[in-house]
Amino acid sequence: MAVMRNAMRMAMFKKAVPGKAWLATMALLTMTVLLHSVSAIAETVEVRSFGNPVTEQRYRDLVGTLRCPKCENQAIGDSNSPIAADMRERIYLQLQDGRSDKEIIDYMVNRFGDYVLYNPRLEGRTLLLWGLPAALVMVGVVVLIVLVRSRRKARMGALTQEEQQRLAALIKREGDE
Template sequence: MSSRFVTTLLAVSIFSFMLGMNAWADNEFYEFETAAQERQFNTLAGELRCPKCQNQTIADSDAPLAQDMRERVYQMIMEGKSNAEIIDFMKVRYGDFVHYRPPINKSTLILWLAPLAVIIIGALAVWFNVRHQRSASAELTPEEEARMDEMFAKTDKAEERDK
């Protein structure tokens, strides 16, 4: 065997081993007593946001903090805590931002009003744009009509001359 083949084979083997180890290390398994507990866990893991990743749920995040949060949610479910109790615990620990449906209060008011403001501003922009286009397509003044007739006459004469 050539040394190039052996080097390539070794690199592929190492890469495959590393992929397998990564998949094995990330695999978390939680054993539940009932299907309802598993549904509760999946629901909460989809509703809680990873404070480190910010735009991922704790179910989607690979961050160590998200792993710790999943573990804590699992423990609390096994203790018989309700969704509200678990969410309240996470809010106290990580703030309102940790829940994808934050409460309406002074600190989160912008989260609730910003989308509405964007929709209103967009609708006003479209309305003003359409209104401006309608007024721009108004009838021509007599001077503008005379100029346009003159330009068409010049164009017609140029076309006849080219024939």
């Protein structure tokens, strides 16, 4: 952190720093940021071993579809917040206990609310959420049908043969002049 603060301080007074030192500072800053992000990824999630691949897959699915209550936009499988670690631990223990996915999800929702579901359940309150996209598609289809119909009608009401000949003649005359 001290390195980064130094680099920042130097960066802020870049006019006072000669060109080469400026470059070196930037390089250092970049390195620091990169190293930090790498270590952040590395320390995120513990490794758990399961007796069988099916349970392991269920565990992966569960930690991937439950949302961390603290960090707002992360699944608990991606988050290194303490509460996400606790939730993973509970899931692990309950899987070992032979609980079903539904039981485990209910257990979490009972404590942290619907918020933890990345896939909201289909119920009264979520009807709009699930229904709106479908409704919009329907509206789109209706609009499309209306447009196609009106265009077809416009074509039907187009010029008669006689009129078309007259039009062609007019265009020709225009072109000749």
